[in-house]
Amino acid sequence: MGRGRLISFEGLDGSGKTTQLDMLERWLSTQHISYIRTREPGGTSLGVEIRQLLLNRPELAITPLAETFLFQADRAQHFAQLILPALARGTLVITDRCFDSSIAYQGVGRGVGATLVEQLSLLATQGYQPDLTILFDLDPVQARVRTDVAQRTDGSGEQQSRFDVEAEQFHHTVRQAFLDLASNHPARIKVLDASQSPEVVHQEIIALVGQLVL
Ligand code: TYD
Helix, strand or coil, X not given: CCCCCEEEEEECCCCCHHHHHHHHHHHHHHCCCCEEEXXXXXXXXXXHHHHHHHHHCHHHCCCHHHHHHHHHHHHHHHHHHHHHHHHHCXXXXXXXXXXXXXXXXXXXXXXXXHHHHHHHHHXXXXXXXXXXXXXXXXXXXXXXXXXXXXXXXXXXXXCXXXXXXXXXXXXXXXXXXXXXXXXXXXXXXXXXXXXXXHHHHHHXXXXXXXXXXX
């Protein structure tokens, strides 16, 4: 049995990743392809605890460097406990975010340094990188509108996270950091125009994923 494949979905909050993950899951089922869907932060029991600290505890005043290490701790556990064993079994793994988020948000957005965060990430993943990264590119203003609407209508009552409340400039910086990563890693990172209709985006995703798994 061959090694499984790892696919990550990246982009700003509100860029439509979750809707597209749901649609991709339905497509994988119709193709009878088994897979694991997971996320960072929060893909393990430890990760769930770290996620709470990172997103919902503003009173902790977590510093940029501490924030960086917390995301990496989540990732180290996630790769060791879930992702790498699944890949070794030949399973397809799809993760909502991976280390490109750390490079874009902490490395560039928080100013910790892209190279440093990349090195820490590769330590956390034991050198492993996604086979395919799908980047949902969207103007932060449009992304903002989508998150606001979702928060009003989904009734989940999930609080706005530390990242949701950042100023608009922060999200512009993070978007550009993602685009720079994509131009530096064109074979791995594919950029999608997330302002298109969900059905069009879905077809583009199936074309990319199909190349890897069919
Ligand atoms: P996510 O689960 O996508 O948020 P939500 O449930 O609100 O849609 O991710 C949580 C936040 O964490 C998101 O704003 C991006 C941020 N993040 C980082 O800053 N660095 C990282 O390494 C990761 C994985 C996420």
